Amino acid sequence: MDEPTSALSPGECRRLFKIMRQLAADGVGIIYISHRIDEVMQLSDRVTVFRDGRHVWARPMAGLDENTIIAAMVGRNLLDAHRRDRGKGGGEPVLSVRDLSLAVSGRHGWRDVLKGVSFDVRAGEILGIGGLLGAGRTEILETIFASNEGLRGGEIRLDGIAVNIRSPRDARRLGFALVTEDRKAKGLHLHESIRDNVALPLVGRLARFGLRSFEGERALAKGAVDALGVRCAGAGQAAGTLSGGNQQKVVIGKWLATGPRVLLLDEPTRGIDVGAKREIYDLIFKLAGDGLAIVVVSSELPELLLLADRILVMAEGRQTGLISREEASEERIMQLAAPRSACGRAVA
Template structure:
């Protein structure tokens, strides 16, 4: 593997790495082609996922691969990484035709992939995970643990991260686990690294750490295919961008030739209008009132207070946004209201004027509340069940007759919700796992809308879905509010928070620090209230 340290690279040129990166973004060649794919086509059950797609990757470049969910990005990445061995077309690595029969073949050719769902064993150590299946042995029999730990240390040092190679992966943050995956890929001497949505579950600081590592790897000569729905980070990181739409390549261009709007237009085939419903559609009736909400949770260092006296009101037809940094208590507010037990909860909750004793999600459901959790794959869906079963699940009791499931009613409910939400699928019998991220999210929302809630709690409703699907979710949220639902939205994306919210409750370290009306909310104002050290409520109020 050809690598150079940052110092060696700088000594060999008169320009800084940042200047070199900017030159690449202006269209200067990033190096020779290390991987090329020509006329790649792939079908699943008669459905064309890719159609005659050409793609190439150069030494030391970050090449972003973009497109809506279902555009073919994942299929192309899996073909290049050896996951899918059957396809039409040709792949060359360093000018030599390659025919990967599996992931191991691709790894031997220097190609490694880091999937969005991390492929680590939580109970094993960092070093064990990095070298799993390739452990160094003494005399071909005994595990050489000291050598393995030293090798893991060197890999982590190369990435500039302070992670103990003997620590358990289960005890690491998601961002740290992502770095372990990168170290694992480097241990394979990967010259080509495929990264699938690497920042989808990372905090802002973890993203910045990852960006620095990606830039350094590119300087070291690693060629990187990078997929993301976040256009801003692609504009910052990538040298070139390839956009797929409906299984076809739409454009490949240097990043300097593409604007934010041009990328969106290429992805969706049209310009997206701003989603703005204007003034809130409300009648002033308070549907949810929370007073002095506290939450004590048990952590590795004992009990601690996670929420400190949070109070809020939600009106009929209102969209109340909750903003703040990761760990500020946003998700804990929604889960506490919905009865998800995370510790000891204090305070009072009033639903439609009546004091509510919500001790479990069942109690919340009976009061007309619904919660769409942030992790749809772990907590929102039964991935290997059908769309119909997923949508009907919360309503099975209400639909049943004489204690028996009413399958005809369930199917009718599911079909109606699929039509209403425009879920793109072959039918309600399709497995949820086979849907794109945006359509999976619609199914999660649909299963709760089928219960006819009066209060909808949305935690990161557009995480991991593309810009086109986001627009559809935004329109749905606005339509539901117009129908009179009270909606609380938690989101980490500032533009989304400002776009959706009639009012914004800002959280910092478990305390509310600001309440902003739509017309007074700006990114700067929200971040000022969200930063540690802001005066506690009610001094941040601007409602």
């Protein structure tokens, strides 16, 4: 089983684990691959660690702790990911969203996917968005960026001025950047080089007399590779040959090269190892410290609690809470994220 929980809700994960334990009790041998250390510790009798294609060690789970496994995976001790102390974003909102809505057409007519979503994000602030799979988290980012189909409604303000975003090109010109959930399908041209991927949003700006400036593109890509610590043979290496964590750095580097005001991150650490995950966290904190307004969607509650100054919780296309980090907990988020019946009670 290779990363079987990457797109599952917490409830679905629990059901999967129950089935796996029953299979094991019935004599089925299971090989389970995951970047989520807590899952490995819950499920495994023995653990094998690989790093850079090489076998590190194999040990019984009994007596192992999380730090020991992580140290073996990344080749160094990695302290528990405590959130760095820093000032929250202040001042007037950079991004203001009011009554954001999205309706899509299907076999049975129009259906509301988002309705009445409102929030602000200030310079240097990290706003997290949580909720179960299908709650509308990704749709919020795609509707702001105008990268989805359907009828979009509501008001978006940038620095207090209402803006009309009709396409991703409009969003980019206004200073928005969207790192999509699926980097392979939507974030990268896998067969093209790192240089081509990083330069893609700025090809027109870098061009001279209508011709591509390969020298300018190489300089831009080298700057992104150096700044983000992309491990590669050079900017000419094909993006599809990089590890997941380095692919994600290339996607982020591509958008940072545009000089955004608002960075929208959809599952920024999905499918990457713990070392690369920590590097992405450090980068997010640094960007916030530099004054960027950041919105992060994540299905991992510990990640939201680590990164976000405030957390917007979604359920069935509607926001059910907007809570500060001080009042946030996994239990509180799950209470707000639980679907509601017509009588207003959470559906079990």
